[in-house]
Amino acid sequence: MYTLYYSPGTASLAVHWMLIHLNTPFSLRLVDFAANAQKSPEYLAINPSGHVPALVVDGKPHAECAALLMLLAERHADAGLEPVPGTPERADYLQWFFYLANTLQPAFRAWFYPDEIAGTENNEAAKAKARAKIEACFSRLDAHFANGRHYLLGNRLSAVDFLATMLTRWSRNMPKPATQFPHLLPYINRMRSLNSLQEVHAREGLTGWITPAAAV
Numbered sequence: 001m002y003t004l005y006y007s008p009g010t011a012s013l014a015v016h017w018m019l020i021h022l023n024t025p026f027s028l029r030l031v032d033f034a035a036n037a038q039k040s041p042e043y044l045a046i047n048p049s050g051h052v053p054a055l056v057v058d059g060k061p062h063a064e065c066a067a068l069l070m071l072l073a074e075r076h077a078d079a080g081l082e083p084v085p086g087t088p089e090r091a092d093y094l095q096w097f098f099y100l101a102n103t104l105q106p107a108f109r110a111w112f113y114p115d116e117i118a119g120t121e122n123n124e125a126a127k128a129k130a131r132a133k134i135e136a137c138f139s140r141l142d143a144h145f146a147n148g149r150h151y152l153l154g155n156r157l158s159a160v161d162f163l164a165t166m167l168t169r170w171s172r173n174m175p176k177p178a179t180q181f182p183h184l185l186p187y188i189n190r191m192r193s194l195n196s197l198q199e200v201h202a203r204e205g206l207t208g209w210i211t212p213a214a215a216v
């Protein structure tokens, strides 16, 4: 049994989605950002970073979205969401996980929390740099999908697709969202057609992005 600490649409989304996809029992605890509950002493005892997600596994809390996705894939190996260690696919899986978590996700952090980079007075400059980094990452992903592969690892869905999809969703209100990259769009639409993604959107009350769209 798992307990997920979450806030709708944030970095907890991919973990919530995977729990639903795995069809495993879990309970949810809403972390109220409006009340700054992520910085409360009670929550900091669960995740000292003061971020969501946190996932309690066998009574012990763990954090970091990418690590939680990898942990769930490992604990539910029957679902086939991670390649076997030692295979070439595994190397790609690790590479994409670290690229997304180390490069793309921090750029989104800078986009959504620009004051953390160089203070409020430099928000616009920080956002411009963050946007350029995000678009460069999307270009790299777009090139990866140019050969028509269905998922990041080729023709099999894996845990890293959950992270990639969540991150592409975060760009929906940006000047050049991921859906404007021609080879990323079919991938995003493929992911959007998964019942588990539809379900997590419904449960978190998220609207406006989940319907597959044509190229613009």
Ligand SMILES: N[C@@H](CCC(=O)N[C@@H](CS)C(=O)NCC(=O)O)C(=O)O
Pocket: 010, 011, 012, 038, 050, 051, 052, 053, 063, 064, 065, 066, 105, 109
């Ligand atoms: N590296 C962390 C980052 C998580 C993160 O930035 N979460 C954001 C929401 S998307 C958060 O909790 N923001 C609230 C805050 O920073 O006060 C992870 O991947 O889990």
